[in-house]
Amino acid sequence: MTARYDFKIIEERHQADWAKEGLFAAREDSSRSCYYVLEMFPYPSGRIHMGHVRNYTIGDVVARYKRMQGYNVLHPMGWDAFGMPAENAAIEHRTHPATWTYENIDYMRKQLKRLGLSYDWEREFATCDPDYYRWEQLFFIQMFEAGLVYRQKSKVNWCEGCRTVLANEQVEDGKCWRCDTEVVEKELDGWFFKITDYTQELLEGCDRLTGWPEKVLTMQRNWIGRSVGAEITFPLAGDDSEIRVFTTRSDTLFGATFMSLSPEHPMAMELCIGTGQEEEVKAFIDHWTKIPSRERQITKSPNHQITKSKEGVFTGAYVKHPLTGESIPIYIANFVLMEYGTGAVMAVPAHDQRDFEFAKEYKLPIKVVIQPEGGNLKPETMKEAWEGPGTLVNSGLFSGMENEQAKKAITRHLETHGLGNQKISYRLRDWGISRQRYWGTPIPMVQCDTCGIVPVRKQDLPVILPLDARLDKQGRSPLPGLESFWSTTCPKCGGPSRRETDTMDTFVESSWYFARYACPDETSAPLDRKRVDVWLPVNQYIGGIEHAILHLLYARFFTKVLRDLGWLSADEPFTNLLTQGMVLKDGAKMSKSKGNVVDPDKMINTYGVDTIRLFILFASPPERDLEWSDQGVEGAHRFLHRIWRLVTKNLEGLTSARTDKETLIQGTKASKALRQKTHQTILKVTEDIEQRFHFNTAISAVMELINEVMSCLNRYGTPEIDQQGDWAVLREAMEAVLILLFPMVPHITDELWQLLGHQKTISLEPWPVADLDVARADTVNIVVQVNGKLRSQVEVAQNTDKEIIESMVLDDPKVKRYTQGKAVHKIIYVPGRLINVVVRN
């Protein structure tokens, strides 16, 4: 029987069978170890793209592999369903974001199901379901009560394209992460999550996340940006107030010759009053506070090079140096950031490049207080600041100290005299979550004229996002104009009040969805702690590197908050993280504008799901970018065809074979080698998947086994072959092929498995264990080198003595050619691999 490989029928049939059997439904079951594998859930943008296919294929292989290993696997899927594209599409297509979103979900669910992904679909949800976001509103109120939420007027990143505020993490290169519009600064009231309460824990946690790529951890550490330094008090001259500065270089304190304040510094304006500098200072502050701090320093020079200019103005006021008592002029400088440290810095021009440039520009004194080893820095001749290590000079009591030591000594000295203290500063800012958008989770707060800001009562949740809203063409949120939504009564006094009309950043939804999968049916609480603790943390999380900071940092923060609110026990959400590379075509990311998009549906229609899965897994290891190749797809398809033919053309011989141990060892010499290869392949594939998810090399190994099977079959028909034993070995090999490939190409392997006479799906097979005795070779090839150059090879029995090999090698005519007339200096033997004869003239 040689049925055609009709992938369409096969794939549909097996998908239906798996669904009918309920193979992928996860149940809490204490008898087996749990394994939670999760891929980053998609935004329902309309259609699945190749990036999704890659992401979910990788996750599916892991899920199926772990199931075969006996784990109780949780592998869920859902939808990150709130967000701007829905609003834009709704305006464009004159529909409602909800309609658009749910239609997309229905379509994309079909696409995912067609990919044969082993999800527990019973746990599916969309974050725009009120049954999901109501719990997010509860978390918000609980966080508010715990002091983790506050409202503040502040300068925010505003994207005019999206007509909303963006978090710091969502600004890339001064542009909106989504629409690329130049971000402007705007003063707005908004809600903040106090992620900075968890700075230290988020940072320390990085050291314990050993299952995360170092790259991601580095990015998170840099984003948090910890620096240890000191806060130092400078008393104002002729006044009893003071200005505090933050510095990481307290060792250079004696070199401070002026002070720089940010234009936004609260004292900037008042300092100059009565000094005659008022007008100049006012003009300067007016000018620079209009420019977002991000762009402040950057001026475009004529040749389009971006340069950073140091500009400032003297306030007319002075502070006193805390240790020397010297008068120090106070400047306002464009490069000092209000949002870092204290917004004021002590300027040490000799040892800070920015201060150096500023001092040169405004002719301020430069005082050297650190001498590098063997150096002799002089202010007059310095071309740039010396920021490296050295010995303190001109530093009173501290002169002669090494600068690292001096940092501590000076800080301690300041502390004992009440002039300063050790201080750790971070770059991380609180997470602004207010969005002036419609399609998001309503913030459950109320503004009452008498009571002020009051949370909605918990029993009144959810605050439902009204679906009768009409979007305007400019994309402004309809909520502030929708009285039926915002008009309400105060939860406290019952008086008339107004609901918050901003919605939450959609990154809030994705910060806890992985926990909700543990109990998506829970109606009385956001999370059922018992069930959540069974599954969390996620054992293996898989997604794109583009979320290295944004989503992954927020999810870590949220997990810690939920832990502290008592909803779960995990400290971290994801134990292991795999960041998969992008799918490229012609060297570039697929995009409509470039016209290099490969549509998964078309590919699947032509080649079938298994082919696409195989190609994606084979073309490159998962963490690397993958170059799409139509010829590569053909190759993958050909390989599946070859397996199909191998089984169907030899079905009679294969099905008649018994694979008990006695029959297996009856094989002839040719099939004995095949048997060894089979067990070596089991070892290799297991190792490749287990240790590093390198499916490409795992597939290569199976291809080698197939090649061996083919050459073995070519020898059949000759009379000396023992049919019984050989067919047994062939069957063992082919069954290994099917099982090893099953997690990657589940449909064709299940079909062939059942053609071989098995009654049940291959899904239920345990992962094979190699027989080490069979896998081990009787003989080994030892590479022979002379002076490190390959000259010959010898074949010897396993564990042959070193002396025997040595004498064999020295007798080898090929070796002799190089050793003749020379003295053998030494012989290096690497057991079982290599022998190197070192000779000298």
Add this chain to the structure above:
RNA sequence: GCCGAAGUGGCGGAAUUGGUAGACGCGCUAGAUUCAGGAUCUAGUGGACAGUAUAUCCGUGGGAGUUCGAAUCUCCCCUUCGGCACCA
């Protein structure tokens, strides 16, 4: 500027701890089969040299070094990509 990752045939990529560089696949070449094409099977495929030999030499971005031995370790340089970017 700082931090990080990478650079291997015509292409995607192997080489897991310093031990046969180029596994596996694509592509290409030749042969078999075929009316022909496709498909399939067999053999070959880093470069140089070529004159008959299981030869020799070169070869993992470039240059030095360590070592019996380096794609792998060290130093310098070049290129590409990613992150941060006046963070005091």
